[in-house]
Amino acid sequence: MINAPLDMIEAPSPNFDERTLPVTLLVLHYTGMESGAAALARMRDPAAKVSAHYMVEEDGRIYRLVGEDKRAWHAGVSEWGGESNINSASIGIEIVNGGHDFLLENGNLPPYPDIQINAVIALSKDIMVRHHISPRHVIGHSDIAPLRKMDPGEHFPWQGLAAAGAAIWPDSRDEDRRVLFTRGMRDRGVAILQSGLAQIGYSARVNGEYDAATELIVTALQRRFRPDKVDGVTDVETMSLVKWWVEVI
Ligand SMILES: [Zn+2]
Structure with a gap:
């Protein structure tokens, strides 16, 4: 089956350089800002020196900021499997969500809408097929920088991604909390x-x-x-x- 190409909004960012490693990881983030527009503007500002390959809005629109052959600047100081040049080894997706700094009035984390998650899944699977990335190698920013990052957060639906083949989730576990x-x-x-x-x-x-x-x-x-x-x-x-x-x- 041939999938239709994903609809993309081109929003080029100047914040990238050359890759020095093959792509082996897909790193998911939340933007952690008040809006998608604010996050997009920041990632396109040369002074900010941050970017990602893609940003997925709450309504499912996908923005392309940096070509996949280039090294976007999303990981910062980070490490996975002994590799610390994660930007060179990965593709980064920023998912619009206020996260831990923009809680709802009831104190809960702001939910990820289904339409947004469906777009994240479609984009992730597209990337995974092209770069032969296994579901095990779809990870969160908090995994590669656990001492300083919390995104995409415990409210991110990893189980749903796993059900779609875009992440992993255990079939069973020992539910003993001693x-x-x-x-x-x-x-x-x-x-x-x-x-x-x-x-x-x-x-x-x-x-x-x-x-x-x-x-x-x-x-x-x-x-x-x-x-x-x-x-x-x-x-x-x-x-x-x-x-x-x-x-x-
Ligand atoms: Zn992040």
């Missing part, structure tokens, strides 16, 4: 946890101490796969998710 490791603990089990996180791709150091970095990486993993309890504490369920992700090819 606590195993918390901040400050030193244990051989903590080293095993850290080793698992590093195997997944996170920038985890294996030192056996449940330090601030470990807590933030666990928090990032929970944003992906356990959105109703994002606390940085490793319980039995969190450990089962680590073990599952290590095994995903």
Whole structure:
């Protein structure tokens, strides 16, 4: 089956340079600003020195800012699977959403509309086919920069993307939430946890101490796969998710 080309709005950004690596990752972001228009203007401003390859508006419109053969500037200081030049190794999609800085009046995170997510899925799958990116390699900004980023947030529908083949989601998990490791603990089990996180791709150091970095990486993993309890504490369920992700090819 031949898919119709996606409708794109051309919105070129000057904020890019040359790739030095093949594309192996797709990184998803939220814009975290008051509007899509504001985010688009910022990503097209040479002084801002930030961009992405695409931006997806809340109504599903897709903007193309940087050609996929070029290196857009979306990842910042980041690391995945030992690679720190993520901008060279990835395609970045900015998804319009206010995120953690623009909560609803009831304190909830602003939802991603279905029409927007359907566009994100169509765009992601198009990119994944062309660059042979596996669903395992569709990740969040918070995964590659867990110490400083929270996007696309625990309200992003990763499970829906996985159902469409554009991400991963566990078929089952151990739902036991008894606590195993918390901040400050030193244990051989903590080293095993850290080793698992590093195997997944996170920038985890294996030192056996449940330090601030470990807590933030666990928090990032929970944003992906356990959105109703994002606390940085490793319980039995969190450990089962680590073990599952290590095994995903
Ligand atoms: Zn981001």
